[in-house]
Amino acid sequence: MDKLVVRGGNRLSGRVKINGSKNSALPIMAASILGDGPSVIENVPRLRDIRSMLSILDSLGVQGCHRDDGSVTLEPVDTSKNVADYAQVRTMRGSICVLGPLLAKRGRAVVSLPGGCVIGVRPIDLHLKGLRELGAKISIERGYVVAEAERLAGAEIYLGGAFGPSVLATANIMMAATLAEGETIIDCAACEPEIADLAKFLNAMGAKIEGAGSPTVVIRGVEKLAGARHCVMQDRIEAGTYMIAAASTGGEIIMEDANPAHLGAVIDKLRLAGVSIEKANGSLRVAGSPPYKAMDVTMLPYPGMPTDLQAQMMALLTVSDGISVVTDKVFPDRFMHIAELNRMGADIRKEGPSAIIRGVERLSGSHVMASDLRASAALVLAGLVADGETEVHRVYHIDRGYERIEERLSKLGADIHRAEDDET
Ligand code: UD1
16 A cells, blocks of 8 residues: 655645546446447546446446546447446445446446445435436345336436435436436536536437536436547546645646636635635636635535535645634535644644634644545645655545646645555
């Protein structure tokens, strides 16, 4: 297992190109199951989660290959397969998005329940509710969802849950409804840009979807879909992470290919803290000089502040001027990083679904343990500003969602390298 070793104190400066979005690529890759021919997905990042999805699709009879130019070709060659097993699903919760396409295209889907993870319980009741309302017969057997339907039928589906809309439930129902008979209306759909990107791919395959990216999505079912070509949107979470990294080191970076339209809440919050952000010709310039103002930030479904940037924002606020309150309304238990940030000298107390952060003057480098993907990014960010050396253990989490993060941060001037870890 690897660790990342970070020596804090360097300002980040230079240019960084933002990669294609992992969270957009995963359901789009799963949607290739629906096509009668091969699909080509461009701008797919080289990440562990993408490799996991390729392997799940392979086990489902979809041959895939990630090419040097970043494109992934996917071709359904054996449509008799319909089981996504535990060993594969447990490595990545996002694999639940094969459920809708398998059921709609192959009439039967047997998909392992993903189980909980360190960011919370993560139920899939909304996925199952939506599919049942499309006419699927669903049972849970020995830890697997078994879903069957000869042909799904369009329906009006309210998809809001206790924590608001669900991104992957919206993706699953939208994908399943493309091949259903008649019209489906999803109400309280997730509005994340990744949903609009998925709909763009499905429409290129021949689907009839309107309103994706808004709370109401209308899908008119079609008889069949073809393979299609699509270029995945840029990763707004990766962009937000680099913005926070640059700001917290008092640096100045230009981010190429970041889409400011997807970063409204992040730009607003960082500006309120005192970071300078300018948009110019398809790029974003981020510059700042800490300490920043403390503030209250609440993570909400899009277009609110993304929960996937909660930990990174918290790392920034640990050294801000005053007291901040960070609340996560999407994953109220997503706070495993607090203990690790406190090990570095932060002063954070959890209070229900919120964290109260008393800004300190400096963090001090130490050994910390990454608990999940975004928490590991937060620990790297904290390491960039801490005094001395920080060792982030269990960094396999970070490889699930950030392409070569240490190389890219090094190019921007950070003192960071990967090393073999004998401690974990
Ligand atoms: C996706 C993202 C993840 C991000 C999350 C929220 C991918 C691969 N993952 O995950 O990075 O953090 O959106 O933006 O795109 N919920 C239910 N019932 C359900 C489903 C969800 O109650 O059936 C709850 C969840 O526990 C959570 C909230 O709804 O509290 C939102 O979760 P959801 O949008 O479903 O997250 P994912 O789609 O799994």
